[in-house]
Amino acid sequence: MPRLVLASTSPRRKELLEMLHIPFTVCSPQVDETISDSISPANMVMELAARKAKAVAKHHGDSCVVGADTIVAIHGDMLGKPFDKKHAFQMLQTLSGQTHFVFTGVAVFFADTIETFYEKTEVTFWELSEKEIERYIATDEPLDKAGAYGIQGWGSLLVKEIHGDYFSVVGLPIARVARMLEKIGFPIFQQYE
């Protein structure tokens, strides 16, 4: 069986991939994330996931490499990670009381071919006061996360409704990743038999 490599610096993605209960290594992807503004959110996350997987595959030729990218889309805007606390405040004000979409793209590079897919999850926030936003930012949770929140942490208190894959919001739609790995020859489900 080929080796599995996660092309990511995200501790959340590592924790989620551990849910497969198969061994893997982690490698940081060095990529230029510059991308056209006019691309759709779905194509953007798949393209960036593919860049990450390919960058790591260059050094791990015989392995199967998984890359991912997550972005928040609201009213035609795309929110990545905030630059600083002021930017995080603006993002959380935009999300307050509104419904947005979290797109996560996944790319699996194996045997010189790349397969990509994306998952779209709908998330609705409670109305947030300025004080609540300030308190949340003071936790330091928002800075390394798309849309300036983490649904798996204190950010769970901001969320009124979610439709779709929770794990995709956290950074990796693990059930679909498992199915894709099965498809390309990694036995994931037979370990339960």
Ligand SMILES: Cc1cn([C@H]2C[C@H](O)[C@@H](COP(=O)(O)OP(=O)(O)OP(=O)(O)O)O2)c(=O)[nH]c1=O
């Ligand atoms: C919306 C949301 C995002 N996030 C995180 C997932 C991703 O780690 C991050 C989005 O940034 P990404 O650029 O997708 O990923 P990353 O830079 O953290 O890691 P890498 O590129 O090395 O794989 O936001 C959460 O942890 N919880 C959430 O609720």
